[in-house]
Amino acid sequence: MPSVVQVPLEAQPSDHFDAVAATNAYLAQIPAEARARSDAYFEGGYWLTLWDFLYGAVVALLLLQLRWSAGMRNVAETITRFKPVQTFIYWTEYSIVTAILGFPLAVYEGYSREHKYGLATQTFGPWLGDQLKGQLIGIILGGIIVTLLFGVVRRLPNTWWIWGAVVTILFAAFTVMISPVYISPLFNTSKLLDDPRITGPILSMAHANGIAVDKVYEIDASKQSTRMSANVSGLGSTMRITLNDNLLKRASPEEVQFVMGHEMGHYVLNHIAKDMLFLSVVIVLLFGFLRWAGGWSLARWGDRWQVRGITDTAVVPLAALLGSIFFFVLTPILNTDTRTSEYEADMYGLNTSRQPDGMAQAAIHLGEYRKMNPGPMEEFIFFDHPSGRNRIFAGMRWKAENLKLFTKP
Numbered sequence: 001m002p003s004v005v006q007v008p009l010e011a012q013p014s015d016h017f018d019a020v021a022a023t024n025a026y027l028a029q030i031p032a033e034a035r036a037r038s039d040a041y042f043e044g045g046y047w048l049t050l051w052d053f054l055y056g057a058v059v060a061l062l063l064l065q066l067r068w069s070a071g072m073r074n075v076a077e078t079i080t081r082f083k084p085v086q087t088f089i090y091w092t093e094y095s096i097v098t099a100i101l102g103f104p105l106a107v108y109e110g111y112s113r114e115h116k117y118g119l120a121t122q123t124f125g126p127w128l129g130d131q132l133k134g135q136l137i138g139i140i141l142g143g144i145i146v147t148l149l150f151g152v153v154r155r156l157p158n159t160w161w162i163w164g165a166v167v168t169i170l171f172a173a174f175t176v177m178i179s180p181v182y183i184s185p186l187f188n189t190s191k192l193l194d195d196p197r198i199t200g201p202i203l204s205m206a207h208a209n210g211i212a213v214d215k216v217y218e219i220d221a222s223k224q225s226t227r228m229s230a231n232v233s234g235l236g237s238t239m240r241i242t243l244n245d246n247l248l249k250r251a252s253p254e255e256v257q258f259v260m261g262h263e264m265g266h267y268v269l270n271h272i273a274k275d276m277l278f279l280s281v282v283i284v285l286l287f288g289f290l291r292w293a294g295g296w297s298l299a300r301w302g303d304r305w306q307v308r309g310i311t312d313t314a315v316v317p318l319a320a321l322l323g324s325i326f327f328f329v330l331t332p333i334l335n336t337d338t339r340t341s342e343y344e345a346d347m348y349g350l351n352t353s354r355q356p357d358g359m360a361q362a363a364i365h366l367g368e369y370r371k372m373n374p375g376p377m378e379e380f381i382f383f384d385h386p387s388g389r390n391r392i393f394a395g396m397r398w399k400a401e402n403l404k405l406f407t408k409p
């Protein structure tokens with residue numbers, strides 16, 4: 001994508017300003033080759049959603065059919081008689097085995113493909129290091145929640161699915177809360193942004209909107225990727241707005257202000273809390289599905305898999321398989337939930353920053369890893385943010401109604 005995105009003639013204020021023409025003029029700045037590349041990358045992601053699902057399903061079925069899962073449980077039982085420790089040992093074995101079986105796909109998806117499209121900056125060694133760190137976090141945090149859940153299942157054989165959902169939701173909130181302080185620093189360094197030329201307009205925008213912050217963070221995302229991005233993370237006292245260094249290096253000041261307005265939108269509109277609420281409903285449904293489909297599968301194949309029942313840790317691959325079916329089917333709904341919040345944040349960002357051209361520029365830069373101009377069904381199913389075209393159009397529609405802000409008296 002062009003590094004500096006100009007405001008095209010059609011998008012400059014005039015008495016014949018037309019939002020559609022302005023949108024098309026912005027899109028015309030994208031070289032055909034860059035668009036083909038970004039389309040290919042993003043459409044490849046559709047197929048990866050399917051391959052990830054099928055690959056994971058095959059791994060889960062192998063662990064059950066070959067009785068490797070039962071074998072890992074037997075190992076855990078010979079090491080200790082103490083149930084929670086057995087669960088933790090099983091989980092560790094399971095995590096290592098599935099990571100090894102999933103390694104070829106992980107290398108393709110996270111390393112080779114990212115390099116092929118020029119989105120990755122890491123060599124293989126540091127990439128692998130990050131994967132191992134992620135694996136270790138998965139063993140520890142996953143081990144804690146899985147041990148808690150089996151405790152619930154063993155004590156509450158009839159109502160476990162309700163209490164299991166409650167425990168999962170609380171644990172998810174805890175993870176979101178500790179993430180910016182304890183997890184993100186394991187991979188990247190964030191520091192306080194202290195350039196007053198950048199922080200000045202941002203903090204002023206925040207204060208005008210009643211956001212009592214005096215800090216904005218910058219993270220060294222360029223360590224892993226060329227993607228421009230920003231986010232709101234944390235919960236309660238750990239909540240913060242972070243810009244990544246790729247954005248700060250390449251974006252115009254107008255673009256940075258729009259992006260910050262967008263992130264403030266997430267903050268002021270309480271999107272993290274609302275997402276947690278939505279996720280809670282999804283998790284309750286998930287546990288209901290696990291109870292029903294898990295019981296049905298165990299009645300049919302439990303003996304063959306040597307899985308003794310839902311209190312047996314060897315049931316984990318079955319739970320993983322059922323969970324992946326559940327989330328695969330829900331993909332368009334989860335994407336639409338996120339995309340709706342993102343659209344809200346866009347509108348908030350536009351009204352707050354008053355930078356429709358910054359919005360268009362940001363949409364083009366984010367188009368390096370997102371298809372710019374999909375069909376409506378495609379956008380509904382696969383997009384977790386509004387498409388680049390729709391974002392530029394939203395900016396230009398806003399500009400058309402606020403032209404007086406851009407014409408000199």
Ligand SMILES: [Zn+2]
Pocket residue numbers: 262263266342345
């Ligand atoms: Zn957002």
